[in-house]
Amino acid sequence: MRISSIVKYCIKRLAMAVIVLFLVTVVVFTAIRLAPGDPVIAKIGPYGDQSQENYDRIAASLGLDKPIPTQYFIWIGDCLQGDFGVSLRNNADVGELIGQKIWVSLELIIVALLLAVCMAIPLGILSAIKKGSVIDQILTVFSSSALAMPGFCVGLLLIVIFSVRLGVLPPNGYISFAENPKQNIRLLVMPAITLGLFEMAVFTRFVRAETIGILNSNFIRTVKAKGLSKTKIYFKHALKNTLVTFITVIGSEFGTLLGGTIITEQLFGWSGLGWFIYQSVMNRDYPVVQAGVLFVAVSFVIINMVVDIIYTMIDPRIELN
Amino acid sequence: MKIKRVKATTIGALVVVFAAILMAVVPSLLATHDPLEMDMVHKLQGPSAAHWLGTDEYGRDLWSRIVYGARTTVAVGFGSAALSALLGIPVGLIAGYAGGITDNIIMRFMDACQAFPSILLAILVITILEPSAVSLIITISIVSFPAFARIVRSNVLSLKKREFVEAARAFGANRLYIMFRTILPNCISAITVEFSLLAATAILLEAGMSFLGLGIQPPKPAWGSMLSYANQYLNQSVNYMLVPTITIFLVVLSVNLVGDALRDWFDPMKLK
Numbered sequence: 372m373r374i375s376s377i378v379k380y381c382i383k384r385l386a387m388a389v390i391v392l393f394l395v396t397v398v399v400f401t402a403i404r405l406a407p408g409d410p411v412i413a414k415i416g417p418y419g420d421q422s423q424e425n426y427d428r429i430a431a432s433l434g435l436d437k438p439i440p441t442q443y444f445i446w447i448g449d450c451l452q453g454d455f456g457v458s459l460r461n462n463a464d465v466g467e468l469i470g471q472k473i474w475v476s477l478e479l480i481i482v483a484l485l486l487a488v489c490m491a492i493p494l495g496i497l498s499a500i501k502k503g504s505v506i507d508q509i510l511t512v513f514s515s516s517a518l519a520m521p522g523f524c525v526g527l528l529l530i531v532i533f534s535v536r537l538g539v540l541p542p543n544g545y546i547s548f549a550e551n552p553k554q555n556i557r558l559l560v561m562p563a564i565t566l567g568l569f570e571m572a573v574f575t576r577f578v579r580a581e582t583i584g585i586l587n588s589n590f591i592r593t594v595k596a597k598g599l600s601k602t603k604i605y606f607k608h609a610l611k612n613t614l615v616t617f618i619t620v621i622g623s624e625f626g627t628l629l630g631g632t633i634i635t636e637q638l639f640g641w642s643g644l645g646w647f648i649y650q651s652v653m654n655r656d657y658p659v660v661q662a663g664v665l666f667v668a669v670s671f672v673i674i675n676m677v678v679d680i681i682y683t684m685i686d687p688r689i690e691l692n
Numbered sequence: 693m694k695i696k697r698v699k700a701t702t703i704g705a706l707v708v709v710f711a712a713i714l715m716a717v718v719p720s721l722l723a724t725h726d727p728l729e730m731d732m733v734h735k736l737q738g739p740s741a742a743h744w745l746g747t748d749e750y751g752r753d754l755w756s757r758i759v760y761g762a763r764t765t766v767a768v769g770f771g772s773a774a775l776s777a778l779l780g781i782p783v784g785l786i787a788g789y790a791g792g793i794t795d796n797i798i799m800r801f802m803d804a805c806q807a808f809p810s811i812l813l814a815i816l817v818i819t820i821l822e823p824s825a826v827s828l829i830i831t832i833s834i835v836s837f838p839a840f841a842r843i844v845r846s847n848v849l850s851l852k853k854r855e856f857v858e859a860a861r862a863f864g865a866n867r868l869y870i871m872f873r874t875i876l877p878n879c880i881s882a883i884t885v886e887f888s889l890l891a892a893t894a895i896l897l898e899a900g901m902s903f904l905g906l907g908i909q910p911p912k913p914a915w916g917s918m919l920s921y922a923n924q925y926l927n928q929s930v931n932y933m934l935v936p937t938i939t940i941f942l943v944v945l946s947v948n949l950v951g952d953a954l955r956d957w958f959d960p961m962k963l964k
Binding site: 392521628629 | 810820919
């Protein structure tokens with residue numbers, strides 16, 4: 372009974388996801404073509420052959436001579452076969468490019484989220500247990516402050532302290548871990564803290580609110596009446612219940628960060644996916660923008676779907692739909 | 693009912709918000725210099741008697757630029773929140789009240805808008821328009837009105853089953869009357885809170901867009917763009933970066949605190 376309803380729910384979610392993704396592709400496809408700037412002229416360059424014949428030839432070779440709806444259907448057809456086209460700038464395979472960039476972003480996002488989670492769980496629980504105390508107030512002020520600053524301001528402050536004043540960390544750049552592990556980590560520290568601090572504020576608030584709710588619930592009262600020690604109550608019963616909902620929050624933050632780390636990546640020259648898509652928008656590199664945004668949207672939709680399903684599986688009280 | 697004491701932080705927050713609005717309305721009263729007046733001899737200075745908050749890379753007075761920049765930033769913050777409300781409220785009302793297939797179609801569109809990071813959508817939209825304050829307001833509203841619509845919709849869903857709505861229907865009120873005169877006034881608390889949160893987010897988004905060079909174009913002062921230029925002079929003047937950072941921080945924090953206070957005020961039961 373339950374399994375079949377989960378399957379039914381998944382099918383329904385999948386159908387909705389397909390509609391949403393279709394809309395996303397239409398929006399992106401149209402938006403990037405509405406932007407001023409002609410990729411064909413950019414491709415010819417100021418010193419190239421400016422004749423109309425040459426323009427038509429290049430437009431035709433890029434497939435940009437056809438009407439926009441036709442272009443859209445050709446693109447969608449190719450995508451469904453796993454062909455995302457080539458970059459207008461250097462003819463590189465778009466699928467491959469995104470495949471490289473995503474790992475760069477993932478390294479940053481995962482480290483930042485790990486940092487945030489490891490800090491937020493103890494701090495959030497501490498805040499909840501000592502509700503109203505000085506520690507709780509300091510932590511609340513801290514998380515409100517972190518949420519009231521543009522993310523890159525923290526980054527700027529870090530650069531001022533660690534690169535300009537102390538000179539211990541390089542201000543920006545990216546080098547892969549395989550190439551130079553030490554330098555990779557040195558470059559990762561500041562962007563990871565910049566992102567992590569913001570996420571930590573979000574998470575700490577959440578863990579605190581969730582734990583307070585659970586500590587007030589009936590079953591904790593029962594456990595208390597049973598005479599269980601405080602540590603057991605907090606870390607066995609309360610934490611376990613907090614974690615269930617916490618997973619979903621981490622999941623949706625992860626979905627938002629994919630492709631959403633543009634500003635941090637720009638500030639630290641961390642050449643990840645978000646930054647790559649941003650630069651492609653600026654260069655009117657249509658295939659990269661289309662495939663990049665589609666990739667981000669697909670990941671976002673899948674992550675949220677998986678998170679919701681995990682959520683309902685862990686907690687059978689939650690009704691599907 | 694006992695009258696609750698207003699918290700000191702709320703008063704502080706209100707003062708900051710009021711100061712920002714005052715700067716936006718009458719900058720000439722508060723500024724000490726012309727915000728565009730250059731003085732290369734005294735560039736990138738720290739705070740002094742002549743320049744209260746120091747100067748930027750062209751020797752322009754930072755305090756005066758903050759004061760004049762407030763107009764743009766406050767306009768973008770509140771303008772975006774207002775336009776999002778204007779778009780989001782009817783959409784949320786219709787989706788929630790109509791239900792069924794209409795609701796489903798509208799909400800899938802909202803899902804599509806929210807299926808990728810807001811900054812990415814904002815970048816796509818702003819490239820179509822020319823970077824300016826009006827474009828920023830339009831862009832930020834497009835990015836944030838789905839959230840508004842969602843809030844209104846969820847309120848409508850719970851309100852439309854209530855007795856007083858049933859009563860209005862029994863009296864023969866038409867759909868529009870029920871939506872806008874019966875249900876909408878009851879969403880006002882959620883709308884006010886969401887409005888303040890959006891204004892704060894809009895100011896942050898303006899800063900982010902300006903940082904990428906897609907915001908207000910120079911020489912017009914705006915807090916976000918000041919920050920992006922300060923970034924290039926970190927080696928020479930930390931003060932230049934700190935001034936807009938702290939200003940944005942104080943204003944956004946205050947708008948958020950006012951939002952929190954409003955929520956508590958509307959919903960005293962939820963107080964922890």
